[in-house]
């Protein structure tokens with residue numbers, strides 16, 4: 001077997017160890033349990049498949065994706081011929097990796113300036129935190145950043161973003177609570193163009209109880225952004241909270257129907273047993289997971305590496 005890519009440098013090893021620890025609850029609730037029953041069974045039979053199915057569904061992998069995984073285990077020759085627990089486990093790992101690993105992409109700035117990143121998602125998923133972490137990352141790269149308070153619904157949200165703008169040395173554009181999000185974005189992009197800002201990060205509202213209005217508001221934000229910069233937003237990130245489990249699926253549907261979601265950021269994978277939702281999201285949508293959040297500190301927002309993710313779930 002080739003060495004997993006996480007063995008390459010001390011720094012990568014350190015990251016990997018940390019990721020493994022952060023994902024430990026998901027690891028226990030899915031792979032840990034499955035490994036145990038595979039060890040007891042030692043071969044692939046219907047009883048084992050049924051138990052695996054139950055564990056995957058409980059682990060928030062979702063019915064559709066679970067069915068696919070179990071069906072592959074049932075059909076694959078290397079699974080049928082597996083003679084011991086390690087071989088069965090290796091096949092399962094391979095199947096999970098193939099689901100998580102397709103069409104992956106990391107967040108990279110293109111050449112456009114300003115480069116406009118729109119951030120959408122339900123309240124509390126981690127939009128503002130993600131924007132702050134991204135702003136710091138870009139600032140560390142020597143780029144200028146602007147944070148735009150498009151979540152005009154709550155005064156606290158605007159204040160929170162302003163604090164992050166100060167801390168990260170970013171420009172800040174807002175029009176106060178209750179103002180029109182489209183109008184805030186219009187002004188911000190005009191200013192960003194005039195100031196030659198490198199990266200504009202737009203925060204948006206995420207109240208769920210007025211879903212229809214929210215989606216209309218987000219569509220309008222996109223229209224206004226395009227009025228100023230036709231190719232923008234260059235990136236539309238949907239932030240999903242892993243702890244909400246299956247809800248993330250309906251959120252992805254609703255948001256991606258309203259706005260051109262180009263990438264997913266899945267936060268709060270630390271401390272949750274529901275991380276299987278990432279596998280479902282990778283399976284059900286053609287939208288890459290570009291980053292994951294495994295904690296509240298700066299280094300806890302990481303580029304998503306599917307191989308590393310699956311390795312972290314399987315390694316003892």
Ligand SMILES: Nc1nc2c(ncn2[C@@H]2O[C@H](COP(=O)(O)OP(=O)(O)O)[C@@H](O)[C@H]2O)c(=O)[nH]1
Nearest residue numbers: 123124125126127128129267268293294295296
């Ligand atoms: N444990 C953990 N907490 C996070 C993560 N990302 C964000 N949070 C926390 O989630 C809460 C809501 O985040 P916020 O950015 O305000 O969400 P917003 O309403 O979408 O803007 C805050 O307390 C964040 O610190 C993560 O990856 N792990």
Ligand SMILES: [Mg+2]
Nearest residue numbers: 127128151157
């Ligand atoms: Mg917010």
